Amino acid sequence: MACTTILIGKKASYDGSTIIARNEDSSNGTFDPKRTVVVTPEEQPRHYRSVLSHVEIELPDNPQRYTAVPNALLDEGIWGEAGFNEAQVAMSATETLTTNERVLGADPLVTLVPAKGKPGEEGYEPEVPGGIGEEDFLTIVLPYVSSAREGVKRLGELLETYGTYEMNGTAFSDADEVWWIESVGGHHWIARRVPDEAYVTMPNQLGIDDFDLDDAMGAQRDYMCSADLREWMAANYLDLTLSDADLGLAGSEEGAVCADGVHTRFNPREAFGSHTGRDHVYNTCRAWMMQRTLNPSDAWDGPDAEWGPESDDIPWCRVPERKLTIEDVKDVLSSHYDGTPFDPYGNLGTEAERRRFRSIGINRNNHLAVLQLRPYAPAATRCVQWMAYGSNAFNTLAPFFAQVGDMPAYLRDTTGHVTTENFYWANRIIAAIADPHFNDNVNTIDNYRERTMAFGQRVLRETDATVAALAEVGAGTAEVEGVLEEANQRVADELREETDKLLDKVLYTSSMLMKNSFSLSDH
Template identity: 30%
Template sequence: MTANHFRYLVGFAAFGFVMGTVSSASACTTVLVGKNASTDGSTMIARNEDVDTSWAKHYVYHPATSGTNTQYRSTDNGFTVDLPTNAQSYTSTPDWQQKKGQDQFGEDGINSSNVAMSATESGTTNKQAQKADPFVKKGISEPSMVDVVLPYATSAKDGVKQLGHIVETKGSAENNGVIFSDKNSIWYMEIGSGHHWAAVRVPNNKYAVIPNQNVIGNVDTKKSNFMTSKNLPKFVKNHHLNGYVNSHQVNFAQAFGTNNKEDATYNRPRIWDGQRILTPSKKQSITQKHYAMFMKPDHKISVQKVQQVLGSHFNNTKYDSNGKWVGGYRPINVPTDVESHILQIRPNVPKEMAGVQWLAMASPATSVYVPFYTNVNSTPNNYQKGTDKPDSESAYWTYKMTKVLTDPYKNKLVNKDVVPVQKKTTSHLKTSLKNNDQQAKNLTGDELTNFLTQCNQQNADYAQNVFQKLNNKLIVDSTRQTKIVQDKNL
C-alpha cells in the first residue's frame, strides 16, 4: 500500500503513528512460507492489503494476448515502459475504480506459468539513502507493478530480474517490498531508493513475517540466493551509508531502511506476533529492536495457519487491539483491510491446477478465505462487483458487513457467532477443493478450464450465502447485546 492508496484511509488515523521520511503512513503485512516449511510442500506467499474502511476490491482474470506492441503509461504518475508483444494470462485483485487505460492496483495474482506475485509491502527509506538516490517521480510504483511484470514472468527469479531492470533503468517512485513465487522457490525483493534494490531467496524450510519496514539484512552479491541492483556495495560505500561490509557484502536494511521509535510501535510488533504464532517455542519480547527475518516453524505451516496470522490482532495477549490494547501496538489485522490473499503453488497436482489464490475480502479476522483456481476463463460474478458504497450483491460488502456488525462488541460476537461459521465454511471449502481436484484430474483443455471456472463460482456462492445468513443473525445478536448493555446501565 502506497501514499496513493493512503489518501483514502479513514480509520487509520486512530493508530496515531507517523512513518519516516519518504512515504506517509503505509500498511499491509506479508507472510512467506517455504515449500519445506508447509504441510504439503506448497510455496505460499500472502499479504493483507490495507487501504480504507470501505473500499471494494474485485477479483479478475486477464486473458493472454499476443502480437501487440504495447507501451504502458501510468495514469497515476506518468510512468511509461515498453511491454513485450506476448502476455500470459493472469489473475489480479484491482480496485473497484477500473477504467480502461488507468492503473489498476492489481496487487496480487498468479499467471499461466504458475508464477505468483504480490505487490506491494510499502516501506520507508532513511534520509541519507533518499538523498543519495532520490525516488523518481515518474518511476514505477505500486499501481502499475502487477500489470507490467506478472504477465511476462516465467519464474519467481525471472520476476525479480524483470522488475529490477525496470527500477534500474526507469527508476522507482517509492520504497516497496515485492514477492514472487513458483512451485520451487520464493523471492522477496525490496526497493530501497530510486534505482537500488536487493532480493533474497526464502529458505525452503523457513518462513518470514514482514511489516512496512526493510528487513533484508546481510546481502552477499557473490551468493546465488541473493540478487541486487548493479554495484550496490560500491554505491553504499561511496555515499557513506550504514551497512557497508566489503566489496560484495552490505546490510540492505541498515543502508536504506529505518529502525526507529515509529517502527517500534508500528512495525516490529507485527513480526513478534507472527513469530509468536508460528514458533511459540521461541520466547521473545514485543519491544525487541531486532528479529530474525527467517524462522523455522515449530510445526509445518498450513494454509489455515497463515490465515490465523493474517487475521491476528494480538489475540489472547494483553496487546489485543480488540481488548485493552496495552502499548497501542499496530496489529496485523486492522480496520482498513480490504482483501487478504494467500497465493499457493501446489506440487502434488497437475500443473494446470497447481495455482490456488485464496481470497478473503474485507477483514480476514471476520471473513473466510475462498480457494480459487487460476487456470480459468473468468472469475466469480460476485467478485467483479462492489464500490465504496454498500450493496447486497458483491462479495466485498457481504464480508465487510460482518466486520461492521461485530465491531461494537468485537471479540464477544466474533467468538460467539463468527468463528464457528468460519470453521464450518473453511472445512467445507477444503473438502470441496479436494473433491474438485479429483474430478479435474480426468479433464484437459477447455473442458478443464470451464470446470475450474465453475468450481470457483460454486465456492464463491456457497461462502457468500453462508455469510449473508450469518449477517442476519448478527443483526439480531448485536441489537440484543445492545439491549443487555443498556439494561445494565439503567
C-alpha cells in the same frame, strides 16, 4: 500502502507448497473496494501509463493471461496486487517499506514533478513523470515472466530504468522457489530467496537482515541485486557493518571487507532501513506477533524475552516449530494481538496497552490473497488463489483455481455501491456491525470461518480427482477449464450463502445489544 506479508518455503509448508500471502491495507482514513479478475492478453495494455506518476511504458506484445485483485474504482489506477500467470508464477505486490535519509540522499525517489505554467508562456516547464509504484507493478511484470527468478529480474530492470517514487517489497513464487525483492532508494534493489525450510514475516519495514554480495554479483543462487549496488554503497558509505576484520581481531574472515570498504556480507536492514519510534508501534510489533504465534516455544514476553514487540532485530526468516498451513496464514494475518495485553478486544491490559500497537487484522484490510502452488496436484489445479475481503478479524478465506477464463461474479463485480450482493461489501458490513460487540460475535464468526474453509478444502480435493480423471482420457484445455470454473462457482455459491447467514446472525446479536435497548415490552 500499509500491508503485512508472510512467505513460506516449500519444506516449511504442510504439503510441500510454496506459499506467498499478503494483506493489502488502505491508508488511514480510506477504504478501497477490491475485485478478483482474470486479465486476458486482449485486455492487457501494450502502452501503459500510470495514473499516479504519469510514467509511460511500452509493454511486450506477448502477455500471458493472469489473475489480479484490482481496485473496483480506478481513479488512482489499477493496483493489481496479487495473482498467477499461465506459467504458474505467483506475484504479490507490494509491501510498502521504510528507509532512511542516507539512502534517499544517495538515490532520491523519482517523484512526479507537475508542469509549471502553460505551453507557450514564458517560464513554462513541462511535467516530469515519476517512477513506477504499487499501482503498476503487477500489471507490468506478471504477464511476462516464466519463473520467480525472472519476476525478480524483470522488476529489477524496470526499477533501474524508470525508478520508483516509493520503497516497496514484492514477492514472487513458483513451484520450487520463493523470492523477495526490496527497492532501495529510487533505482536500486536487493532480492533474497526464501530458504525452503523457513518462513518470512514482513510488516511495512525494510526486512532483509543478511545479504551475500558475492553471490548476488556472481552465481545468484540465493541473492540478487542491482548491477552497481556495491559501487553505490561504497560511494555513499552505506555499509554499517562493524566486523572483526574492521576491528583487526584475529580469526576474522578473510575477504570479509573489500578494498572499497563494503563487506561481502552485510545487514541491509541496518544499511537501508529505519529504526524509528513509529516502527516500534507500527511495524516491529507485527513481526513479533507473527513469530510469537509460529514459534511459540521461544521467550517472547517479560524481562527474559529475546525479542519484544519493539525489538529492531527480529529475524527476517526462521524455521517454524512445525509445518505451516493455510489456516496458520489466515490466523497470523488476522491477528489483533490475541492473548496479549495489546489486544484491543481483550481485557488483559490497560486501555493504553490495548491501543498501543497497530493490529495486523485491522479495520482497513482491503483484501488478503494467499497464493499457493501445490506441486502434487494436476497441472491445471496447482495454482490456488485463496481470497478474503475486508477486515480479517471478521472474515474467511476461500480457495479459487487461478487457471481459468473468468472469476465468479460474487468476487468479480465489486463497485463503489454498498450492497450485500458481493463478497467485499458483505464483509465490510459484517465487520462494522460485529466490531462494537466483538466478544459476543466472535464464536459465530469463528464457526463461519471453519465451515467455509473446510468446504473450500473439500472442493480442492474433489476437483483434483476430477481433473486427474479427465487427464487420463485426454480431455482438452477448454473442458478442464470448465470444470475449474464450475468448482470456483461452487465455492462462491457456498461462500455467499454462509456469508448471508453470518450477516443475519451478527445483525441480530448486535441489535439486541444496542445502547437504546429496553427489556420492558408492550406485550
